[in-house]
Amino acid sequence: MAFPSADLEAHLAVESQVLDWYYGALSTALSSRAATAAAAAAAPLFAAPSREDVQAQFEVSLLDFYRFQLGWCAWGNTSYSVPRAEGLLHALDGGAVLDTTGYQEALARLYPLQ
Numbered sequence: 221m222a223f224p225s226a227d228l229e230a231h232l233a234v235e236s237q238v239l240d241w242y243y244g245a246l247s248t249a250l251s252s253r254a255a256t257a258a259a260a261a262a263a264p265l266f267a268a269p270s271r272e273d274v275q276a277q278f279e280v281s282l283l284d285f286y287r288f289q290l291g292w293c294a295w296g297n298t299s300y301s302v303p304r305a306e307g308l309l310h311a312l313d314g315g316a317v318l319d320t321t322g323y324q325e326a327l328a329r330l331y332p333l334q
Contacts (some may be wrong), residue, residue, distance in 0.1 A: 227299050228300065229303070239271075239274060240271075241279060246268060246274070251307045280331055282301070282304060283305055283308055286301055286305035289301065312327065313326060
């Protein structure tokens with residue numbers, strides 16, 4: 221199913237704004253907790269992730285949510301979720317269906333754990 225690129229572009233702009241807001245709020249909250257941590261050793265627990273890490277975590281979460289949606293016949297804002305998830309999948313597999321190991325390796329390559 222093809223969606224107008226203008227729709228997806230508008231959704232991506234909103235996605236970016238929402239993630240920017242979330243990242244700012246998360247960073248502020250974690251900085252506040254780190255500053256008030258009872259023990260200096262606890263402060264690293266409150267280190268804020270990078271904006272890129274937040275983006276990567278969101279993308280993996282979106283793929284998992286899309287997998288869940290497909291089990292129930294995609295519903296909700298499909299003008300955003302379907303093309304967004306399909307684009308992320310294409311980045312993982314280049315349009316070819318991979319086996320479980322192939323997807324695990326592709327996820328590790330695009331979204332490495334640090």
